[in-house]
Amino acid sequence: MRKGFLAVGAVGLLALGSLTACGNESDGDQAGSGKTPKIGVILPDSKSSVRWESADRKFLKEAFDAAGVESDIQNAQGDKNAFQTIADQMITSGVTVLMIVNLDSGTGKAVLDKAKSQGVATIDYDRLTLGGSAEYYVSFDNEAVGRLQGEGLVKCLTEANVQKPAIAYLNGSPTDNNATLFKNGYDSVLKPKFDAGEYTKVADDSVPDWDNAQAATIFEQQLTKAGGKIDGVLSANDGLGNAAISVLKKNNLNGKVPVTGQDADPQALQNILAGDQCMTVYKAVKKEADAAAELAIALAKGERKETGQTVKDPEGGRDVPSVLLTPAAIYKENVKDVIADGYVTKDELCTGNYAKLCTDAGIS
Numbered sequence: 011m012r013k014g015f016l017a018v019g020a021v022g023l024l025a026l027g028s029l030t031a032c033g034n035e036s037d038g039d040q041a042g043s044g045k046t047p048k049i050g051v052i053l054p055d056s057k058s059s060v061r062w063e064s065a066d067r068k069f070l071k072e073a074f075d076a077a078g079v080e081s082d083i084q085n086a087q088g089d090k091n092a093f094q095t096i097a098d099q100m101i102t103s104g105v106t107v108l109m110i111v112n113l114d115s116g117t118g119k120a121v122l123d124k125a126k127s128q129g130v131a132t133i134d135y136d137r138l139t140l141g142g143s144a145e146y147y148v149s150f151d152n153e154a155v156g157r158l159q160g161e162g163l164v165k166c167l168t169e170a171n172v173q174k175p176a177i178a179y180l181n182g183s184p185t186d187n188n189a190t191l192f193k194n195g196y197d198s199v200l201k202p203k204f205d206a207g208e209y210t211k212v213a214d215d216s217v218p219d220w221d222n223a224q225a226a227t228i229f230e231q232q233l234t235k236a237g238g239k240i241d242g243v244l245s246a247n248d249g250l251g252n253a254a255i256s257v258l259k260k261n262n263l264n265g266k267v268p269v270t271g272q273d274a275d276p277q278a279l280q281n282i283l284a285g286d287q288c289m290t291v292y293k294a295v296k297k298e299a300d301a302a303a304e305l306a307i308a309l310a311k312g313e314r315k316e317t318g319q320t321v322k323d324p325e326g327g328r329d330v331p332s333v334l335l336t337p338a339a340i341y342k343e344n345v346k347d348v349i350a351d352g353y354v355t356k357d358e359l360c361t362g363n364y365a366k367l368c369t370d371a372g373i374s
Contacts, residue, residue, distance in 0.1 A: 047107075047310035048080045049303075050100035051135070052121075054111045055088035058183075058220035058249055059273050062111070065295040065353065066136075070109075073303030079310060088219060090117045097121040101128050106310045109133040109302060113219075114185035115140040115325070131309040135302050138187050140325035145309065147321055147332040148302040150293045152188050156195020156246075158339040159270040162289035163242050164199060165341075166268035175241035177204075178213035178232045180254060182246040183220045192246050192272070200244070212236045217250055225253035233257060243269040248278035248290055255286050274340055274348050276358045282342050283359075283367040292338045292348050301333045346373045 051070055053062045067083050074081035082100060086093035090113050100108060101124065108125045110132070112118025118139035122132045126143050134144040167175050177200065182189030203209040213232035217225045225245075233240055238261065245251035251271035258264040268288035271278045281287035308315050320329035340348060348354050360368035 045104065045106050046080070047307070048082070048103075048105045049074060049107045049109065049306045049310055050097075050103075050105035051081065051083040051109045052093060052096050052100075052111065053083065053085040054093075054113055054137075055220075056085060057088060057222065059247060060275050060277075061273050061295055066111075066299055069296045069299035070303055073300055074307070077303070077307050079307050086113060088113065090114070093117055094121060097125065101125055101130055105130060107131045107133065107306045109135045109306055110139070110144075111136050112139045112142075115142065115187065118142055131306075133302060133306055133309070134330070136188070136298065138321060138323065138330065140187055140323060142323070142326065144330065145314070146302075146305045146317065147330045148298060148305065149188070149332070149334060150298065150337050151334045152191035153195040153198075155272055155291050155293070155337045156192035156197070157199055158195075158291050158337060159192065159244060159246070159272065159289075160196035160199025162291075162339055162341070163196075163244055163268055163270050164203070166288035167242050170268065172241050174208065174210065176210050176212045176236060176239050177242045177244060178229070178236070178240045178254075179211065179215065180225055180229060180232075180243060180245045180250045181214070181216040182250070183218055184216045185218075186220070189216065189220075189246060196244055196270075212240060217246075220247065220249060222249040222253045225250040226256055229254045230257045233261065238263075240267060242288075243267060245270050247272045248275040248287075249273075251287055251290075252277055252281065255281055258286070272337075274353060276354050279340070279345050279348060279354060279359055280364050280367075282340070282345055283364060283371055285342075288341075290340045292340045292351075292353070294335065294338075294351060294353065296352070297335050301335070305333070342371055345371055349373060 056063045084096045093113055108130050119142045122142045122144055125132050132144045134147040136149050138147050181193050204211050215228050243254045245254055248271035251269045254269050255264055258267055264286045272291040274290050274292040278290045317331045317333050319332050321332040323330055349356055
């Protein structure tokens with residue numbers, strides 16, 4: 011498993027291994043026309059997942075600093091107006107490359123198109139902007155993320171010997187294309203079981219803006235509507251999963267109902283150690299940040315690199331040059347590998363009552 015984290019994976023190796031310079035072929039050619047390289051990054055929020063501030067900002071800045079390239083990394087905090095304002099300010103300030111994690115495709119497209127019109131090269135980071143104009147898309151194989159979640163829920167239910175389990179979905183934001191891809195992935199695993207009558211789907215709701223407070227309200231309603239009979243929760247990320255767990259705790263059901271997640275947040279890893287969460291999906295954000303930074307730095311210098319891979323934009327019909335990295339499933343027995351990979355520290359994870367749980371899980 012450790013080896014799997016350090017390797018990018020079959021898809022990622024193909025992409026990263028072929029990031030070769032091809033000269034000034036970028037739509038944002040002005041990026042290399044004598045301007046001082048400067049890269050702007052707009053992160054989406056700090057509420058839906060702690061990763062944006064604790065991991066992505068840190069790893070992106072480290073990569074830019076190591077290359078000696080000036081950068082400006084800001085967070086829109088879930089505000090679409092702020093997102094556009096930050097973009098305008100960055101463009102005015104002279105960024106030569108703009109990297110965004112869109113809040114929705116409409117806002118993202120407007121920002122990307124404006125940047126392009128000003129000769130600023132663009133990259134979609136983590137989320138593809140549907141109908142957009144970004145020159146690159148860097149993310150993980152998000153359908154694979156969903157498949158791991160679906161397989162994880164099946165594994166935990168099977169190990170608990172739950173017969174004909176009633177399943178609730180807590181999907182991600184309907185405005186995030188990644189949420190669609192995650193759902194495609196876990197549906198590919200679970201739908202055949204629903205169709206065969208092995209499992210029953212009792213709830214299927216999306217959570218606007220990945221809002222964890224709304225997720226708790228939605229799940230409480232799901233549980234009530236199901237008469238308290240929910241045997242498994244497919245939560246699209248750790249924040250939504252923790253929201254579901256908070257409701258399960260109020261009903262003395264935590265640890266009895268498997269819950270999935272994604273992002274390997276410290277809180278989620280603690281939930282897994284405590285037996286309240288079935289699994290999470292670890293995405294090695296440093297590799298994602300490094301791949302995006304490499305492309306951004308090249309664009310800032312007027313170069314374009316080949317990724318060896320494309321992703322079809324279903325709205326724009328465009329094949330977007332892409333780098334997709336490989337995710338990994340995390341259960342109690344391999345939580346230690348997330349620490350070994352440097353994503354979470356033992357000090358963050360093994361606090362208070364979790365110290366003994368860490369020891370029991372082989373975390374030293």
